[in-house]
Amino acid sequence: MNLPGIEMTPGERPLVTFGLLAYNQERFIREAVEGALAQTYAPLEIILSDDCSSDRTFEIMQETVAAYRGPHKVVLNRTPKNSGTAVAHLNQVMRLVRGELVVAAAGDDISLAERTEVIYRAWRDSGRRSASIWSEYLPIDELGNGVGEGAPLSDGDAHARFEHLQARALGVAAWRAEVAFGCTQAWTTEIFRVFGPLPAIPGLVNEDTPIFFRAALLAGQATRINTPLVRYRQHSANCSLTLRGGGEGEANKPHWTVPIRQRELRRQMAVAKCYWRVTRRALKLGLICSDDADQLTREAARSYRSFQLRAQLLEAPKATRLKLIWKLAKLGRARRFVLNELSLALRSAVRS
Numbered sequence: 001m002n003l004p005g006i007e008m009t010p011g012e013r014p015l016v017t018f019g020l021l022a023y024n025q026e027r028f029i030r031e032a033v034e035g036a037l038a039q040t041y042a043p044l045e046i047i048l049s050d051d052c053s054s055d056r057t058f059e060i061m062q063e064t065v066a067a068y069r070g071p072h073k074v075v076l077n078r079t080p081k082n083s084g085t086a087v088a089h090l091n092q093v094m095r096l097v098r099g100e101l102v103v104a105a106a107g108d109d110i111s112l113a114e115r116t117e118v119i120y121r122a123w124r125d126s127g128r129r130s131a132s133i134w135s136e137y138l139p140i141d142e143l144g145n146g147v148g149e150g151a152p153l154s155d156g157d158a159h160a161r162f163e164h165l166q167a168r169a170l171g172v173a174a175w176r177a178e179v180a181f182g183c184t185q186a187w188t189t190e191i192f193r194v195f196g197p198l199p200a201i202p203g204l205v206n207e208d209t210p211i212f213f214r215a216a217l218l219a220g221q222a223t224r225i226n227t228p229l230v231r232y233r234q235h236s237a238n239c240s241l242t243l244r245g246g247g248e249g250e251a252n253k254p255h256w257t258v259p260i261r262q263r264e265l266r267r268q269m270a271v272a273k274c275y276w277r278v279t280r281r282a283l284k285l286g287l288i289c290s291d292d293a294d295q296l297t298r299e300a301a302r303s304y305r306s307f308q309l310r311a312q313l314l315e316a317p318k319a320t321r322l323k324l325i326w327k328l329a330k331l332g333r334a335r336r337f338v339l340n341e342l343s344l345a346l347r348s349a350v351r352s
Contacts, residue, residue, distance in 0.1 A: 015043050017099030017189075018072075018116055021089055022107025023051040023082070026060055027142070028233060029107045033064040036105060041116035042071060045099050049077040050107075051089045057107065085205045091197040094189075101133075103186040108233045110140075115229040119186045122223045131188045131219035132212050134180040137232040147234055169216040169292075172209075173275050173299040175268075180222065182208025183232045187215060194218055194285065199277055203270035210274045217282040258314050265311040272304035306331050 020036050022029050036046050048065065050058040058078050065074050075096060083089040094102075101123055103116050119133050139147040171177030191214045198210055215222055276297050283293040309328045316324055 013043065013120070014101065015045060015099040016041055016101045016103060016116055016120055017045045017047060017097045018103045018105065018111075019047045019049065019090075019093050019097065020105040020107060021049050021051065021086065021093060022053065022057050022061070023086075023089070024053045024055050024057060025107035026053070026055040026057045028109075029057050029060050030064055031110050031144070032105065032107050033061055035109075035111040035113070035115075037064070037068050037070055037072065037074070038113040039072065039111070039116045040113050041120055044072045044116060045075065045097075046072050047075045047077060047093060047096055049089065049093045049096075050079070051086075052079045052082040087198045087204055087207050087210075088200065090207050094192050094197070097189055099189065101186060101188055105230070106183060108235070109183055110144075110231040110233070112229050112231070118225060118227065118229060122225050123186075123188075126221060126223050128188075129219055129221045130215075130223040131191055132180050132185060132215035132222040133187070133225065134185040134222075135225035135227055135229040137181060137184050137230040138228045140231045140233050142233065142235045144231070144233075169213065170295055170299055172213055172216060173272075173279075173296050173303060175303055179209050180212040180224075182206055184230045185211065187211050188219075191215060191218060194287075195278065195281055199274060201270045201273050201277075203266035204274055205267055205270075209271050210278065213275055214278055217278065217287050261314055262311060265307045265314075269304050269307045269311070272300050272307065275300040276304070302331050 018036050018039055020032060022032065025032070033048060036048065039046070048061050050061060061076060065076060068074065077093065077096060079089065079092060083092060090104075101120065103111075103119055105111050115135070119135070122133055123130055141147050172179055185208055191211060195214050195218070198204070198207055204210070212222070279288070279293050279296040279300065282288045283290060288296070306328060309324055309331075313321060313324050313328075
């Protein structure tokens with residue numbers, strides 16, 4: 001890939017951290033580590049962290065690093081016991097980070113060699129104001145074969161798009177705005193210096209949307225790179241069923257079982273609670289005014305209540321379903337879902 005305008009002297013460029021987090025991913029970890037070690041950016045710190053896997057994930061990490069003869073500094077880390085969630089694992093890894101920018105990767109995905117370089121260039125071109133940077137991705141299956149059409153590989157032009165996020169924060173809290181793709185996101189370490197570790201909220205299993213929301217309130221700018229820089233592996237053991245954006249009906253996909261729907265709704269309730277906490281923290285730090293904080297906390301609370309009602313609907317008897325649907329309708333959320341549930345409830349009432 002042709003990368004014009006890059007400084008020629010590594011000493012003039014900031015240290016960037018490439019953090020790869022893994023847990024029980026022995027089938028895919030070698031390719032993931034090889035992708036990390038192949039990064040063309042310098043100076044680069046690579047942190048390979050295993051969350052106390054019960055399989056050979058960490059041993060394969062060690063074997064791959066032992067054969068590495070490249071220029072990057074590599075830090076091998078293994079937690080003494082499993083952290084419980086990817087969020088808790090990330091909090092531990094962030095304590096080891098020394099770079100100004102963190103490029104995150106999962107143990108089952110493959111980063112293209114130029115990923116860090118392109119992300120750094122986009123960050124530099126934003127005047128280092130973008131606190132969240134993400135790219136397109138190429139979906140692959142368990143065997144590494146392409147899934148669907150995906151995004152076309154670029155001929156060198158990253159087509160970065162800078163986005164002012166503070167105006168979009170309200171939409172994010174209301175589940176109406178697109179957020180960063182978690183599998184491709186990078187962020188500035190300032191996000192963790194200012195806000196601290198991600199909170200330990202039951203059900204909060206993914207870090208992508210909370211970090212993106214923090215970026216919106218901290219910097220007000222993000223960058224989306226319209227070029228695929230990650231081969232994102234889709235398989236049955238993915239840690240979460242995250243959404244790209246609003247996706248008001250996603251937690252009730254027809255092929256999902258009730259336990260899966262419950263898990264996804266609990267996750268979204270946890271994210272809404274996290275948005276609420278981040279907003280209060282941002283107000284305390286003077287990053288936003290009280291009027292904006294009131295709007296954001298109100299939207300986050302309404303989102304939480306919406307997901308809570310939808311979770312209750314999963315197991316509600318017929319006698320109470322219409323009441324729950326009416327409460328959900330009054331929130332003004334998930335309109336398609338409400339209309340569908342109302343139609344089903346009315347048809348059921350007519351049949352009975």
